[in-house]
Amino acid sequence: MAYEPPKQSLAGQIFDVVTLLVLTIGALYIPLYLGLAGAAKVPNPIANPTWESLGQNATEQQQWAALGITDPAAANDIITARFDYSFSWSSLIIMAVLVIGYFVMVVRLSDREYREVIEERFGTKRR
Amino acid sequence: MENVTSTAAGAERLRLARVLGPAHVWALGVGIVLVGEYMGWNFSVGKGGMIAGLMACWVAGLLYTCVAMIDSEVTSTVAAAGGQYAQAKHIVGPLMAFNVGLFLVMAYTMLEAANAITVGFLLDTVAGMQGQAGLNQQPFIVLSIMFLAWLNYRGVLATLTFNLVITAIAFIAIIALFVSVQLGASAVPLDFSAITSDPLPYGWVGIVASLHFGLWYYLGIEGTCQAAEEVRSPARSLPYGTMAGIMTLLIAATMTWYICSGLIPWEYLGQAGTPLFDAARITGNTGLMVLLFVGTAFATLASANGCINDASRAWFSMSRDRYLPSWFGAVHPVYRTPYRAIVFLVPIALIFALGAPLDQVVTFSILSGLLGYTFMTFNMVMFRNKWPLDKIKRGYVHPFHPLPTIVLLILCSTAYFAVFLGYGTQLSAMMCFYIVASLWFHFRRYKFVRRGDQFTMPWPKPNGY
Amino acid sequence: MWNILEYAAWALSALFGLLMIADLVRIDTTYDNELLISSREGEIEATAERHEI
Structure with a gap:
C-alpha cells in the first residue's frame, strides 16, 4: 500500500515558506549582529x-x-x-565535529527515507 | 502541440522547453564563474602572498576538475532540472536531496546578490571618476536583478543566448589584456620580484588560507547541470559543455593571475575591489581600460543571470516533489519557464543585496558550494556501488575512479580549514542552519511527499536494497 | 546626469517588476493550477533516453 500524503492547506504552505525564510535570514544576520563576523x-x-x-x-x-x-x-x-x-584547537575540533556530525546525520536519516522510496517504487507490484 | 506532452493517461502536461545546445551549457557554466576572475580571487593573494595565490589557483583548479568529472558522469545519467538535487534524491536519499537543493538555492542566490552589489560599486566608481561623488547605488542594484529576472521569466533560450554573448566578450577581454601586455602595450613593465623577495609572507599556513578565495576562480561551474531538462541532448551536451567550461576557466584563471601579479604590487592586489580593471588602469592604455570595464560589467551581469536561472531551477524541482510547497512547481504555459520560482526568488535576492555586506554574502555562497562538493564525493562512491558500470549506461564515464573522489575529499577538508581561519563563526552558524533545516524537513515537511514518486529514472533496482 | 539615471533605473525596475507580476496574475487566472503544476521530473527520460546496455 503506497503512502498517501495529506493535502496541505494554503496557510500551511505559506507557513512553511516563512519558516525557511526566517531560518535563512537568521543564519546570515545573527553572526552579524553579535559582531562575530569577518x-x-x-x-x-x-x-x-x-x-x-x-x-x-x-x-x-x-x-x-x-x-x-x-x-x-x-x-x-x-x-x-x-x-x-x-586559532584555538578546541574551536577547530568543535567545527570538525559539527561538519562531520551533520553529514553523518543527514546520510543516515536519508538512508532510512530512501529504503521506503525503493520499497514503494520497486516493491512487489511495480507501478 | 510542441509545448505539451501527453501521458498514457491522456492528461496534458507542461514541461520546460528543450531548446539548448552545448554552447549554452558552456555559457551557463562559465558565465556564472567568470566574474570570479574579475573580482574576489585576488583576496587569496592577500591571504598568503603571490605564490600562495598561484598555488591556490591551481589547487582549486584541480578540485574543480574533479568536480567537473564526477558531475559530468552523474549528470549525464540523471538528467533532470535541479541537477545535483535530483542526483542526491536518486542516489543518497530524500533528506540529502533537500539539503543539496538548499545548498544550490543559497549558493546561487547569494552569488546573485554579490553580483548586484558589484554592479552598484562599479557604477559608483565610474560616477566618481566623472566627478559625481556619492552615487545612490540602490536603483542600479534593483534594476540589474529585476531586468535579469524578467529576462529569465521570458524564456531560457534568449536568456542563455544573451549570456553566451556577454560571457564571450568578458573572456575575450581577459585574453586581449594578456596578449597586449605581452606585446608591450603596458607603460609599466611586469614585475615578479616579490616572488623572490617576499615569497611566503605567512609561511605555509598562508597557502592553505588562500585556498578559501582560490575557490572563487571556479565557483559555480557545477551549475551547468541545472539546465539538464532544457538541453536537447543532455547525455552529450552536459559533459561537453562542463569540460569545455573548466578548461576555459583554467586558462582564464592562470592568465589573470599572471597579469595581475605582474602589474600590481601584491599588497595592493590582495585587497583590490576590481583587480583586472586595476591592471588595465596601470597599463595606462585607455582602450584596455574601457575594454576591461566592459568586461567587468558583463561578467557580473552574466553571473547574476546564470544564478537566477540555476537557483530558480533548484527551487522549482524541489517544489515539484513537494519538498517545498507545490505552488512553486509551476511551468509557464507560453514561455515554459519555472515562472513562480523566478518571481519568488527576486525579493529574496534583494534582501541580501541591499541589506548584507559583500564579504558575508560571498562567504555564505562559498560555504554552501563547499558543502555541495563534499556531498559529491560520497555521492559518486554510492552511485558506482548501487549501479555499477555494467548495470546502467552512462553518457560519460570519468576515468581513474576513485582517485578524483579521494582528491576532492582531501581538498574539501583543506578548504574547510581555510574558511575556518578567519570565518569560523559563519561556518558554525551555517552548519547550525542546515542542521535545524534538516530536522525541520525530516520531522515536519517530509510527510507531504509521495514516497515512490521521487524515484523517476528508468533504472533497475539499486544493489543492496 | 547621474540623478536622471537613478530615476530611470527606479522606473525601469518598477516596469520589469510590474510586467512580471501582471503576467503572473494573468496566467494564474487564465489557466487551471493543476495544469500549471503538472510538470514531472523524468518524463523526458521515458521518451528520449533509456539507460540500458
Missing part, C-alpha cells in the same frame, strides 16, 4: 615610511604611481596590514 587585516604601520623601507622596488613604485598613490605614507597601511592566523 576576519579583518590589522595594519602595523612603520614610522617615517619610504618606498625602500616598505620594500617596494623601482618598478613597483611605478605601479603604485599608476594606481594614483605616489606618497609612501598613503600606502603604509595597505602594505603593512597582515591577517592573524592563530
Whole structure:
C-alpha cells in the first residue's frame, strides 16, 4: 500500500515558506549582529615610511604611481596590514565535529527515507 | 502541440522547453564563474602572498576538475532540472536531496546578490571618476536583478543566448589584456620580484588560507547541470559543455593571475575591489581600460543571470516533489519557464543585496558550494556501488575512479580549514542552519511527499536494497 | 546626469517588476493550477533516453 500524503492547506504552505525564510535570514544576520563576523587585516604601520623601507622596488613604485598613490605614507597601511592566523584547537575540533556530525546525520536519516522510496517504487507490484 | 506532452493517461502536461545546445551549457557554466576572475580571487593573494595565490589557483583548479568529472558522469545519467538535487534524491536519499537543493538555492542566490552589489560599486566608481561623488547605488542594484529576472521569466533560450554573448566578450577581454601586455602595450613593465623577495609572507599556513578565495576562480561551474531538462541532448551536451567550461576557466584563471601579479604590487592586489580593471588602469592604455570595464560589467551581469536561472531551477524541482510547497512547481504555459520560482526568488535576492555586506554574502555562497562538493564525493562512491558500470549506461564515464573522489575529499577538508581561519563563526552558524533545516524537513515537511514518486529514472533496482 | 539615471533605473525596475507580476496574475487566472503544476521530473527520460546496455 503506497503512502498517501495529506493535502496541505494554503496557510500551511505559506507557513512553511516563512519558516525557511526566517531560518535563512537568521543564519546570515545573527553572526552579524553579535559582531562575530569577518576576519579583518590589522595594519602595523612603520614610522617615517619610504618606498625602500616598505620594500617596494623601482618598478613597483611605478605601479603604485599608476594606481594614483605616489606618497609612501598613503600606502603604509595597505602594505603593512597582515591577517592573524592563530586559532584555538578546541574551536577547530568543535567545527570538525559539527561538519562531520551533520553529514553523518543527514546520510543516515536519508538512508532510512530512501529504503521506503525503493520499497514503494520497486516493491512487489511495480507501478 | 510542441509545448505539451501527453501521458498514457491522456492528461496534458507542461514541461520546460528543450531548446539548448552545448554552447549554452558552456555559457551557463562559465558565465556564472567568470566574474570570479574579475573580482574576489585576488583576496587569496592577500591571504598568503603571490605564490600562495598561484598555488591556490591551481589547487582549486584541480578540485574543480574533479568536480567537473564526477558531475559530468552523474549528470549525464540523471538528467533532470535541479541537477545535483535530483542526483542526491536518486542516489543518497530524500533528506540529502533537500539539503543539496538548499545548498544550490543559497549558493546561487547569494552569488546573485554579490553580483548586484558589484554592479552598484562599479557604477559608483565610474560616477566618481566623472566627478559625481556619492552615487545612490540602490536603483542600479534593483534594476540589474529585476531586468535579469524578467529576462529569465521570458524564456531560457534568449536568456542563455544573451549570456553566451556577454560571457564571450568578458573572456575575450581577459585574453586581449594578456596578449597586449605581452606585446608591450603596458607603460609599466611586469614585475615578479616579490616572488623572490617576499615569497611566503605567512609561511605555509598562508597557502592553505588562500585556498578559501582560490575557490572563487571556479565557483559555480557545477551549475551547468541545472539546465539538464532544457538541453536537447543532455547525455552529450552536459559533459561537453562542463569540460569545455573548466578548461576555459583554467586558462582564464592562470592568465589573470599572471597579469595581475605582474602589474600590481601584491599588497595592493590582495585587497583590490576590481583587480583586472586595476591592471588595465596601470597599463595606462585607455582602450584596455574601457575594454576591461566592459568586461567587468558583463561578467557580473552574466553571473547574476546564470544564478537566477540555476537557483530558480533548484527551487522549482524541489517544489515539484513537494519538498517545498507545490505552488512553486509551476511551468509557464507560453514561455515554459519555472515562472513562480523566478518571481519568488527576486525579493529574496534583494534582501541580501541591499541589506548584507559583500564579504558575508560571498562567504555564505562559498560555504554552501563547499558543502555541495563534499556531498559529491560520497555521492559518486554510492552511485558506482548501487549501479555499477555494467548495470546502467552512462553518457560519460570519468576515468581513474576513485582517485578524483579521494582528491576532492582531501581538498574539501583543506578548504574547510581555510574558511575556518578567519570565518569560523559563519561556518558554525551555517552548519547550525542546515542542521535545524534538516530536522525541520525530516520531522515536519517530509510527510507531504509521495514516497515512490521521487524515484523517476528508468533504472533497475539499486544493489543492496 | 547621474540623478536622471537613478530615476530611470527606479522606473525601469518598477516596469520589469510590474510586467512580471501582471503576467503572473494573468496566467494564474487564465489557466487551471493543476495544469500549471503538472510538470514531472523524468518524463523526458521515458521518451528520449533509456539507460540500458
